[in-house]
Amino acid sequence: MERTYLSSFIQKNYPQDFQIIGEARDGSEVLELSEKMQADLYLLDIHMPKLDGLETAEQLRERQPHASILFITSYAEFAYVKKALQLGVVDYLLKPYDDAELQEAMEKILGTLNTKQSNITLAKGEGEATQLTFLKHHQFLDKVLLDNENWHNPHALLLYQRGRLDAYKSVVLFPCSKAIASDKLLQIIKGIFCKRNLHALLSVRGEEVLLFLFGDRVRDFQELETSIQRARSFLRDETGMEIFSGLSSFYTDTHSLLEAYEEAASFLLQIAPPSLASHFNENQKGLEQRYLQEKQIVHAISARKDQELPALINGYLETEDNKDPDRYLLFLIYMTRAEILGKEAEAEKAFLRDLSSLEKFEGSTSQDFLHSVAFDVAQALGEGGAYHNVHLVRKTIRFIQQHYKDKITLQEIADTLEVSYSHLSKCFKRVAGTSFNAFLLETRMEEAIHLFSSTPLSIAEVGKQVGIDDPYYFSKSFKKYSGVSPREFVAMHALSRENS
Incomplete structure (x- = not known):
């Protein structure tokens, strides 16, 4: 509830000054987010599970010494205030607070930031973690x-x-x-x-x-x-x-x-006129052809088809009307590595380093340089088949997490990823250690547990929210997964809240 209020307040009062880029439910998730995106300001609660606000702030200060930190907490003890000051916290807002007090704290923070358009990561003691996905790899x-x-x-x-x-x-x-x-x-x-x-x-x-x-x-x-x-x-x-x-x-x-x-x-x-529309569509077909060439290069790198890379790269670079293709191709090579190995920061650093080198080359020298980079990245991926399988499963899991509310099937995902049903099924079992259907059901049941714990929705409504319209099948699946029926789980959760 408080995260929602803070988000609404900031977006309403500071739309040109701050942009919220992430939310987390505990200190460890704050640190995970900080590795993926650099925020200018963090709003932290002192009392958070796993890692409290003070420890989180201390580690953030080591990683991002120039970031600003605002504590919003009900803890007024001098020891906490002293520790916060030692960590260089910009302000310390005590609950309960009103809009005027929050605005005063935000205005103070604005004065300390060097950039007008700032990123914010919110971290409160309760609530679901949210990581916003942007178009960085689009x-x-x-x-x-x-x-x-x-x-x-x-x-x-x-x-x-x-x-x-x-x-x-x-x-x-x-x-x-x-x-x-x-x-x-x-x-x-x-x-x-x-x-x-x-x-x-x-x-x-x-x-x-x-x-x-x-x-x-x-x-x-x-x-x-x-x-x-x-x-x-x-x-x-x-x-x-x-x-x-x-x-x-x-x-x-x-x-x-x-x-x-x-x-x-x-x-x-x-x-x-119709003639120009036809011309425009022909241009679009050319763009699609270059996209197919890019897919072939990505596949050759991820599957370590080293012998195919020179011809594919040369063909791409020589495509008519392909403006500055070497720059984008270098980017594509390193983003392929980041997608498979998950080391995005390392890949971006290498890309920027090699971009400076690439701009010094021309013609065949540029081609040779790109051949070398592509070969090195392919080698770094290790056994292509294994990594390609991991990559497929990661995409499948991402699809499940985004679409578990819908009627999804493994065949649908296989079609989307342009692989066969049998290959994806085997890959998923081997890499994830469970079947697609079991993983999908687990994802739905975990979300059902979250909804029962945080909303007043009925059993039928929760079932529909997680993609299971049949209340009987949903209740049966929930009991098999959690050991208790939905009705028993709701009663136990209500009793637990009363006792706490």
Whole structure:
């Protein structure tokens, strides 16, 4: 309940200053989250299971010395306050507190932070852990960022790390006959759109020029229509080609980046002549072909098909209209390693190191360098078959955790992952140590236990929430898993709360 209040208060009163990136139910989960994402501010309760707030703060201080920490707690003992001060805690808010006291604490924290747009990790003693998933590995976003020379600038990194931004729109420019190949022209186009405080990310997708424009929706987008017309006129004068354009509505969530692009492209196709629509669709087919090439490279790396890698890499690099493919290919190689081995920070560090080296090479030297990196990563994955199986099972478990409320089957997941039912079934049993159906049932029963413990839902309602509509089958499965019937579990839980 308190986590919900804090989240609502921060989002309502500080939408431009703070962005919540994670929640945790105990200190150990806070530390796990801190390894995956760097927050500027942590809100901690002193009394938390597994690892209390003081120990958590002490370890956070070692890992992230510049992060701010706010304690919100009912413990007013001097020993706790003294320890908190020693740890450099920004403020110490005692329960019960009101909105004015919380706002005063947040204003104090704002004064200590160096960046306006901050990340927050909330950690309260009770409640379900939530880790927000962003588009860091989303192919579409990756390519947009890596197409920009300054892709690592603060705004681009903000796009990587956050789920919510200032307002943005997508603009699609498409020529009637051939690609706009000149980098000089593209930079001028980007400059045309960067009016007022608008920030632009520009990406070339075959013959298509795609822009994402970020800024304040009230002030910064006032001249956008004029900028679009200027860009079209400029390109028409420079290339002799008619340029068509599409514009999206406003978006704020990075999860909607692809949706914004599709809206702009759809608008373009509505006003374009049939010949241009056909041309646009051909360009899309080319993009799909490059996507298939990328999948082949990923498969060759993960399965350690070393002999196939040179030809696949060369074919990808030589694809017509594939702008700066070496940069994205290097990224793809290291993200394949991170996906399978789970060492994301290590993979990102290696990528940035090798990116600096790659930019010094040209032509065949660049190809040889990428061959070497791909081969080294493939070797690091060890026995390709085993790691590929682990990778498949991880994806299967992720799918179960996201869709256990639905009527899912192993065949459906096998189709999604593009593998055979029998292969996935064997892999799951071997890696997870249990069958798919047993794991799915366990996931549903654990969620049912959580719902019985934290909500007043009826037995039938809980069953539906976890994907089992038949109350009799649900009750039977629950008793087999927990040792007691749902009705007995609810009664025992109620008695336990009364005694505590």
